[in-house]
Amino acid sequence: MAGYRKLGKTADQRRALLRGLVTDTLKYGKIETTVYRAKETKRLVDKMITLGKKNDLAAKRRALSYIYDEATVYKLFDEIAPKYENRKGGYTRLVRLGTRRGDGAETAILELVEE
Numbered sequence: 001m002a003g004y005r006k007l008g009k010t011a012d013q014r015r016a017l018l019r020g021l022v023t024d025t026l027k028y029g030k031i032e033t034t035v036y037r038a039k040e041t042k043r044l045v046d047k048m049i050t051l052g053k054k055n056d057l058a059a060k061r062r063a064l065s066y067i068y069d070e071a072t073v074y075k076l077f078d079e080i081a082p083k084y085e086n087r088k089g090g091y092t093r094l095v096r097l098g099t100r101r102g103d104g105a106e107t108a109i110l111e112l113v114e115e
Contacts, residue, residue: 004040005036005039005040007036007037007040017037018037018040018041018044019066019067019068020068021033021037021041021110022041022044022045022048022066022067023067023068023069023072025041025045025092025110025111025112026045026048026067026072026075026076026080026112027069027072027075029111029112030109030110030111030112031109031110031111032097032107032108032109032110033107033108033110034100034105034106034107034108035094035096035106035107035108038094038108038109038110039094041110042092042094042110045091045092045110045112046089046090046091046092048063048066048067048076049076049080049081049084049091050089051063052076052077052080052081053081053084053085055077055081059077060073060077063076063077080112090113091112091113092110092111092112092113093110093111093112093113094108094109094110095108095109095111096108097109
């Protein structure tokens, strides 16, 4: 199976998890989560920023249908996407932190790249 990771969840749970992680990444600028969740979220955040660079009505409606918070969508289109206007990709950075103490899961920080 190529294309995405299942993350040990059913399709609707996985979709809700990723939507929440994408929303939080765009809202706060960075999140701390497991490496595999961060890798999947990175793909989707990059797609949302590319959508924000288009800055038309159809793109805003697509972003509003995916991102939970309406204020975060406006932040994406007004603040985040214009910063990356001259950048062709790679809007996020994944920094590995090590293992989590409780269960030994490998953790990472997913953050937006500052120029």
